Structure formats: structure tokens, C-alpha cells
Amino acid sequence: MPKKIKIGFMYSENSGKAPHNSEIKGWPNGITYASIINGISEKGGEPYNLKWDDINENLTVGSLYDLSEPKTLSDVSLEYLDVLCFMGFGNVLEVRKKDKELCNIVKKLDETQIIPTINPAKTVLKAREGKKRYLIDLARNNISVPDTYIANSLTEVYDMSFELLAKYGGYVTKPLNGFGGYGVEKFPGGDSKTIENILKEDKEIIVQGYVDNIQETGERSVFIFGENVNYTVLKKSSGFKTNVTGNLYGVDRSIVQCTKEEEKLAFEAKELIAPEAMIVRADLIGHRNNPYVGEITLSSIGLHTAVFENKENLAVEGYWNLINSLVK
Incomplete structure (x- = not known):
């Protein structure tokens, strides 16, 4: 029987219930994160949860939650894991308040290369330190943004x-x-x-x-895994008031075919901002044959997901392939 890959999922909202055993601690609160973990577990991964602010200076973890059985490991080195996935860093107020500490942890991971990560620690550090300045870089390089x-x-x-x-x-x-x-x-x-x-x-x-046709054209999230667009999600709502959707209820989501113009723009933005990135979500707005970049997400794999009525997460296959590419 092949050895299971130990996969660490870094996220802070970890008081949810496991789908198969209510005694297991550390599962994410929301279905989006949980469906990725469950899908990867079903493919043979051995998932664990940790919080970024529970990582010490020597890169040991205070509490590493086994998501397959009721077990918590204490003061264990990150080297215990085979791969670390940056799934989420907490709510927006927590991230804003602890930005410096968060960047220091990611910088340490980048400097030591103690464990392969998705996205690469270099990519995540650049995204966390640069914030949304990439929008200025895109504009200066004639890549379509408002x-x-x-x-x-x-x-x-x-x-x-x-x-x-x-x-x-x-x-x-x-x-x-x-x-x-x-x-x-x-x-x-x-x-x-x-x-x-x-x-x-x-x-x-x-x-x-302000791109004033967002209620008509919606926002298209183009999901790039490796060198390919895996899927594109269209989000539409009469409640859109800005250039981004936010985490709004009442947003209709559907899978659409990425246009050639959208695919071209998404890859142009990726190559300029983070050519080494393994996953990218490009949120595009405006007309589908002449789009703008709204935002680019690089630092959290939890934001690179799509769950529909069958509760299957379209990201699972892409993540599993990336994980396997890192442990060969």
C-alpha cells in the first residue's frame, strides 16, 4: 500500500465538524474549505490543520490537528508534513492587525525551504507584502485594468x-x-x-x-492551476455596487467557458505578477471580449475554489495534481 502524503492545511477558522467523525477537531467551519480537504482525503491524502500564528520561530507547530482521526500532535516540526497549503489566514480584521507577524512567518518558510508549499512561500510573501500594488504594476505594463x-x-x-x-x-x-x-x-x-x-x-x-456594467456582465473568476485554466466561475448579482463581489449572499454562480480574451488577460497578469505561482485566481470584469483585471488572488488556496449543488469542489483535482508534483 503506497504511503499517504501528509498535507498541512493552514487556516484559522478550525472549529467545524468533521464530515465522518464528530470527535475529530480542527476541521474548517465552512463547506468550501471542508470540501477540498474531504476530496483530497478521498484521493489518499492525509490532511492536517494548523494555524499560522501557532508556528514558532524554529518552525515547530504548537498544535497539529489530524483531520482523519481524533488526534492532536503537539510541538511538532513542520518537517513532519510533506506539503503545506496556505488555505487561509483568518478574517480580514485579524489579517490586517497581525500583518507583520504573518509576513515574518511566511518569510521564514521562504528562507528555510523546510517544506514545499502551495503557493510557493516566495509568491505568498510577495503578495502579502505588496498587497494590491500589483494593480499599479499591471497598469504601468499596459495590462488591462480600470x-x-x-x-x-x-x-x-x-x-x-x-x-x-x-x-x-x-x-x-x-x-x-x-x-x-x-x-x-x-x-x-x-x-x-x-x-x-x-x-x-x-x-x-x-x-x-468604476466599471459600470458589472451588473450586466458579472465578475468572472478564472482559475489557473499550473499552466492551464481549470474552470471559470461567473458571479452575477443585481446587488453589485463596486468592482468586486465581496462575500455576498444572493450571488448567482455558474460555470462558463473562458473566452480567449479572458484567458489571455489572466495569463498576462500571472506572468507579470507571479510567473512562478502554481495557482492563480484572476477576477475579471467588464465586457467578456474586452475584459479588465479586477483582482488577482495568490496567497490563499481557500479562495481558489468552486462548490456547486452536488457539493463537489472543482479545485480538488487541480490541487491533488499540484501536491503530487511536489512530492515526487
Whole structure:
């Protein structure tokens, strides 16, 4: 019988119930993460959970939860695992508050190369340290994004708004360090107090032209595994008010065929930002034959998922292939 691959899944929301044994601790709270782990376990993987802030300076883990049986390992080296998957770092407030500590752990993993990771620690570190500055890099390299700037004051936001209002009819503001729709406002009609609060905390904010046909065309998440587009998910809602969906209820999701223009743009963005990345999610907006990059996700595999009515996660096969490529 072949040896099972020990796979560590790093995520913080780990108080959920195991689908096969209620006594097992460490399972994720949500079905999306759980369905990936369950699918990989069914393929022969041996899954474990750990939290990033439970990793010590010497890269030992205080509590490593065995997700196959009711067992918790204490003070075990990361070398016990064969592969480590960055599944999630916690909610947005936790990530913003502990950003420096999080980056230090990922930097340590990159420097020591103690264990292969998905995505590579180098990729995750670059994404965590750079935040959404990649949007500026894309624009400077003529890769299609809505006009995007970084402002350092409310006055700068106001000055930038004239050009964006004239060209797009509106603009969006959002923190460089955020996800899930946190702190995003659309103007006219947004709350300038949100901008003030973000500037007070972060000293900078993204200002971007608003793509006004998002309710019509939706947002397409192009999922790249290795060198291939595995699937594309269309997300649509009459409730869209900004250039991103956020984690909204009432969003209709469906599988669509990626257009050649969408595929080309997704790969162009990947090659510029992180050519070494093993997985990339490119969220595209605008017309399908002339899309913009809305956002690129590199640091958390939990965001590279798609679960539909049959509860099967479309990401499982792609992850399993990547995991096997790292342990050959």
C-alpha cells in the first residue's frame, strides 16, 4: 500500500465538524474549505490543520490537528508534513492587525525551504507584502485594468476623482490590505468616512475607475492551476455596487467557458505578477471580449475554489495534481 502524503492545511477558522467523525477537531467551519480537504482525503491524502500564528520561530507547530482521526500532535516540526497549503489566514480584521507577524512567518518558510508549499512561500510573501500594488504594476505594463491610483490623503482622492468621474462616471476606493469587500466604497454615493478611517490606519488607499456594467456582465473568476485554466466561475448579482463581489449572499454562480480574451488577460497578469505561482485566481470584469483585471488572488488556496449543488469542489483535482508534483 503506497504511503499517504501528509498535507498541512493552514487556516484559522478550525472549529467545524468533521464530515465522518464528530470527535475529530480542527476541521474548517465552512463547506468550501471542508470540501477540498474531504476530496483530497478521498484521493489518499492525509490532511492536517494548523494555524499560522501557532508556528514558532524554529518552525515547530504548537498544535497539529489530524483531520482523519481524533488526534492532536503537539510541538511538532513542520518537517513532519510533506506539503503545506496556505488555505487561509483568518478574517480580514485579524489579517490586517497581525500583518507583520504573518509576513515574518511566511518569510521564514521562504528562507528555510523546510517544506514545499502551495503557493510557493516566495509568491505568498510577495503578495502579502505588496498587497494590491500589483494593480499599479499591471497598469504601468499596459495590462488591462480600470485606471488605478494610490492616494495618501482625502485631498488626493478628491483630486483624482475628477478624471475618473469624467471617464467612468464613478470611482471605487478600497484598502490595499483587505479582501472580501472590506472597506470598499463606490462614488458617487459612498461614505467618505470609510476613506478617512482607512487612511488613518494605512496611510494610503486605492482609487480606481468604476466599471459600470458589472451588473450586466458579472465578475468572472478564472482559475489557473499550473499552466492551464481549470474552470471559470461567473458571479452575477443585481446587488453589485463596486468592482468586486465581496462575500455576498444572493450571488448567482455558474460555470462558463473562458473566452480567449479572458484567458489571455489572466495569463498576462500571472506572468507579470507571479510567473512562478502554481495557482492563480484572476477576477475579471467588464465586457467578456474586452475584459479588465479586477483582482488577482495568490496567497490563499481557500479562495481558489468552486462548490456547486452536488457539493463537489472543482479545485480538488487541480490541487491533488499540484501536491503530487511536489512530492515526487
